[in-house]
Amino acid sequence: MALMTSKRVTHQWKNFEVFLSFRGEDTRLGFTGYLYQTLDRNGIKTFIDDKLRRGENISEEFLKIIENSMISIVVFSENYAFSTWCLDELVKIIECKKNDKMEVRPVFYNVNPSDVRNQKGKFGEALAKHEEKFKDNKKIQRWREALHEAANTFGWHYNQCCPESHFIQDIVKEVSNARFNCSPLFVARYPVGINDRVKAMLLDIESNDIHMVGIYGPSGIGKSTITKAIFNRIYDRFEGCSYLENVSEKSMTNDGIIKLQETLLLEILGDRNLKVDNKYRGINVIKKRLCCKRILLVIDDVNNLEQIENLLGEFDWLAYGSKIIITTRDKQLLSSFGKGHSTHKVQELNNEEALKLFSMYAFHRNEPMLGYCELADQFICYGEGLPLVLKIMGADLCGRPKCEWKSALDQYKEIPNKEIQKKLKRTYDGLGETEQDIFLDIACFFKGLNKDYVVDILEGCNLYPVYGIQKLIDKCLIIVDQFNKLMMHGLIQQMGWEIVRQESPKKPKKRSRIWCYEDALSVLTEDEGSDEIQGIMLRSPEPIKKQFKVGFSKMKNLRFLIVCNVHICGDLEYLPNTLRLLDWSEYPLSSLPSTFCPQKIVALQMPQSNIRLDRLLKSLQSQTLKYMDFRSCEYITKLPDLSMSTPNLKELALSDCNNLVEVHQSVGRLNKLVVWDLKGCSELQLLPDCLMMKSLEYFNVLYCSKLKKFPNIHPEMKSLKYLEIGETSISVLPPSFGNLTRLKTILFGSYDYLLHLPISIYELQHLSDLGLYGTVIFPKEFRYIFPSLIKLTLSFFEIRSEVDFILTSCCTRTLKYLYIYNSNAVTLPERIIILPAYIRFILREDLNSDEDECNGLWFSSSDFSIHVTEFHKRETKYLNSDLEDTRCGYEIVAPGNMIPVLFEHRSGGSISFWIGSEFHTLALCFAFDLPRGNNYSYICDVHISINGFKRELKAQLFEEMYIGHLWFYYIPQSSLQQLFIDLNLDSWNFVKVLCRISCWTSESTKLPPIIRRCGVRQICGCRSEDSIIGVKPANHPLDSIFSDEDELDMGMSLADHPSGKQ
Secondary structure: OOOOOOOOOOOOOOOEEEEEEEHHHHHHHHHHHHHHHHHHHHOOOOEEOOOOOOOOOOOOHHHHHHHHHEEEEEEEEEHHOHHHHHHHHHHHHHHHHHHHOOOOEEEEOOOHHHHHOOOOHHHHHHHHHHHOOOOOOHHHHHHHHHHHHHHHOEEEEEOOOHHHHHHHHHHHHHHHHHHHHHOOOOOOOOOOHHHHHHHHHHHHHHHOOEEEEEEEEOOOOOOHHHHHHHHHHHHHHHOOOEEOOOOOHHHHOHHHHHHHHHHHHHHHHHHOOOOOOOOHHHHHHHHHHOOOOOEEEEEEEEEEEEHHHHHHHHOOOOOOOOOEEEOOOOOHHHHHHOOOOOEEOOOOOOOHHHHHHHHHHOOOOOOOOOOOOHHHHHHHHHOOOOOHHHHHHHHHOOOHHHHHHHEEEEEEHHHHHHHHHHHHHHHHHOHHHHHHHHHHHHHHHHHEEHHHHHHHHHHHHOOOHHHHHHHHHHOOOOOOOOOEEEOOOOOHHHHHHHHOOOOOOEEEHOEEEEEOOOHHHHHHHHOOOOOOOOOOEEEEEEEEOOOOOOOOOOOOOOOEEEEEEEEEEOOOOOOOOOOOEEEOOOOOOOOOOOOOOOOOOOOEOOOOOOOOHHHHHHHHHOOOOOOOOOOOOOOOOEOOOOOOOOOOOHHHHHHOOOOOOOOHHHHHHHHOEEEHHHOOOOOOOEEOOOOOOOOOHHHHHHHOOOOOOOEEEEEOOOOOOOEEOOOOOOEOHHHHHHOOOOOOOOOOOOOOEEEEHHHHHHHOOOOOOOEEEEEEEEOOOOOOOOOOOOEEEOOOOOOHHHHHHHHHHOOOOOOEEEEEOOOOOOOOOOOOOOHHHHHHHHOOOOOOOOOOOOOEOOOOHHHHHHHHHHHHHHHHHHHHOOOOEEOHHHHHHHHEEOOOOEEEEOOEEEEEEEOOOOOEEEEEEEEEEOOOOOOEEEEEEEEEEEEOEEEEEEEEEEEEOOOOEEEEEEEEEHHHHHHHOOOOOOOOOEEEEEEEEEEEEEEOOOOOOOEEEEEEEOOOOOHHHOOOOOOOOOOOHHHHHOOHHHHHHEOOOOHHHHHOOO
């Protein structure tokens, strides 16, 4: 009989695994004594009460022992019920059972279970005797109910039908099985970062309904570790639980599948005699035997749906409250479950977690040893947050001197650790041949590039990338970031490199792809190519000039050729016609080889080259060419007819072609063109008379200073969304400009010329981003003219009346961002409606000042750019699909360094105060002081803590600031509630706002930017004097938590507290 109840005991570490309840005079020296000895010999920690002194009443000490036991075995013998101690003990045991704190199993030793259940025979006599002695009917009733409840519980009945020793062995065997199956799993030697990730997933798992939870991520990310931690948290809330690991590996054979099925049945039912003869019958056995049980099942490491079906069949039989947790490297697999499931992607460790985990393995402490910090940081950077990698590297380096650390790092970067490579390569091995080719192409050549661009190139290779790239995303091998770029973890990329390297470890010319600069240089200079090479990239880390004859004659299957940062001085006689991508910056010749006639070329990228377009296009006739990049090509003077040579062109980049004068009329009719960039073509004078480009979305003629006429717009040109025509000589836009009805972003105007806009400008009802440079004259027939406007930028305005009109007419209620630069004529009109009255008032208040400092960490320009990259990664979590910040609030950056008087303020970068039991809107103000004559860029971090619970409020990047300024940040009540959604406010709550400059750079000084003061004001919907922000109440419990220094930070007077106004 399986030792299993309808509910498992609530998870709590217990002092004893088994508690024995028995009548001493009946069985202490016989059955119970032998049972205790056998349990003890089998390593089962068991309590027997032979050392406690008995009395009339059961002691509190004894009750605690019962509560701290997992299983209670009640030995009902002939005289059990005559003992009031035993009966009281039984009442407590049944109470624990009902509260899911204990499992109870009766042993009916030479007594009839029905006598116990119905209090007949000796049990009836005992209760009758107690009724005569005690007049407490309630106590007698509790005893009767406890006996009835215990007798109705499954247990063991001994009636001398077998040797007593065999009977005891059967009990111990079942207890041992139950003890084993109920035991928590080993999670990790150092479970760094586990708790935070587990908490995020428990919300779904702790629901009462049937729920399937999918946990996915790449190999080595910690899916199994997190799942084991979740299992330990909740396993004892279910009637049965099972953790099946390495399911994909064990499911490779029928015998392996059957073994998994039997393990599942054993762990939940505890019956070692239950066997399965084939996998199909096993599915039905699992359904039949488990359909009435509320179970927890973890299926770890699954890579196809059949592996789950072999265990669960159609998923329709699960009992209410059951939970299934599945870990996989394939996100798409989890979409097969339909309703009642949720998915969670496991995130990499952050730098702090990664350093701690690595240090625990490398130094057996949570931080590096003195002198190893810089080296440790390099390994953390290499590991990119993968726990498996950090663990392997840390254990490998433990106890080694610095010289070996440096050598090991160099080797890791060149040749990955075999254990790491084997683990990461499992997902790659499960791909189809086409997906493997796509993965290797991206790893070697296309990481960081636009997805649509890569898709077009790979479609030209017949690799079906729309489907294949999504498969790689589902398998967690690549991701598409918020800018539509293909990205992959550095170690996954290195895994791809190693797969290619292993094709021919000693001879690069025999590999399918060459991306390493030294290997590519060797193959090209020595003409060592081969038909195996499909792609080659010659990219020098620093600009270099090389004199050699480039040889491609042996590379008949070359698809990709990329040359960057290498100026080759030599002839080029041959290029393979199999090329889909030719990307050659600073191409030295004026034309391509005469024999080069690629029929499947997709992209021709040749910026800063000596190429002449007229010569190139005479020989190049391609229906497949979609991308041409000739930026900064000084020999291009005219853009010729492209309608015949490249009719399917999607992107044409000609920016900074300083000698380009004229564009052929036919270019204005390229219906497939999506992006056309002419920015910085300073000599450009003639565009097509009319633009009739149905697909064009981006058009840029910024800084085309000699361009005087803007083309007419055909009515069918409806796709344009982004247009820049600033700093040209254009003074009038054509009436047909209003045909650009889908336009969302536009920048126009000039410092030297007035630009008169046509009345049709008001047809641009979808305009969301408007940039005005110099002086732009609007027709004045309408007001509130752009109903979708979100962002307005004004630069170098000098006509006050025009500025006033723009601010009063363009600033609709949708406006979120207003930027004003170098415009002395600008004032904020009274009737401007974009800002709350409170904020508008701030800008007109008298100001005061004080002195203090808060310095940030200085970086060189190059190092600072790395930190800016990390800043953007961190901040993108707040962006929606339109790349808009989802955090509500208002911000203003204005000149000055004095905080308005209506703010309570303090010197430096922090301020503390007390609030009442409700959140209200907060207005913050920070005053920055910059040494004059210097240009600064810096990142400012703002954190807020309530009762010690700290949250990041905002990280702000300030770029190219050269005077002191104020930063106002206005946080609505709803945003604060969301930020502290898991915090219940007390009647009084201690709040601290901390602002610091985390890093900064300046090319002209090492004097830091300074936060002089910070201010705060709480805004509530009531009268200002009712704002509950003030001094700490006397003798508050939080006194012991916060320091005297925090108290000194408080900027509120007693008058601000409601109690101070009486």
